[in-house]
Amino acid sequence: xxxLVESGGGLVQAGGSxxxxxxxxxxxxxxxAMGWFRQAPGKEREFVAAISWSGGSTxxxxxxxxxxxxxxxxxxxTVYLQMNSLKPxxxxxxxxxATLMDTGWGSSPSYAWWGQGTQxxxxx
Numbered sequence: 001x002x003x004l005v006e007s008g009g010g011l012v013q014a015g016g017s018x019x020x021x022x023x024x025x026x027x028x029x030x031x032x033a034m035g036w037f038r039q040a041p042g043k044e045r046e047f048v049a050a051i052s053w054s055g056g057s058t059x060x061x062x063x064x065x066x067x068x069x070x071x072x073x074x075x076x077x078t079v080y081l082q083m084n085s086l087k088p089x090x091x092x093x094x095x096x097x098a099t100l101m102d103t104g105w106g107s108s109p110s111y112a113w114w115g116q117g118t119q120x121x122x123x124x
Contacts, residue, residue, distance in 0.1 A: 022096030
């Protein structure tokens with residue numbers, strides 16, 4: 001199995017930017033599609049973005065389209081989430097996840113491996 005560790009969270013003012021990283025270790029990184037989800041207090045876990053193994057396909061949740069960009073560096077076994085134009089409603093714990101499934105990347109049950117999460121707080 002694969003182990004995932006997120007980093008890069010923190011406190012930022014509205015309109016600012018952050019880049020999250022998710023470092024994978026363990027079994028080979030090959031073949032995994034990767035996703036980012038977030039969960040705010042009292043809310044359900046929300047799909048943020050996903051990327052195919054090759055990086056050729058990306059998908060985004062409606063609330064982050066045009067502001068967030070997911071990317072990956074397979075040589076470094078790391079996935080990134082560049083977050084721009086941050087809003088207070090982006091405040092949440094952000095989780096990295098991995099899946100070997102070919103479909104359903106927007107749904108959290110599709111992912112078998114999860115990181116511990118990193119807190120992102122956007123102040124107004």
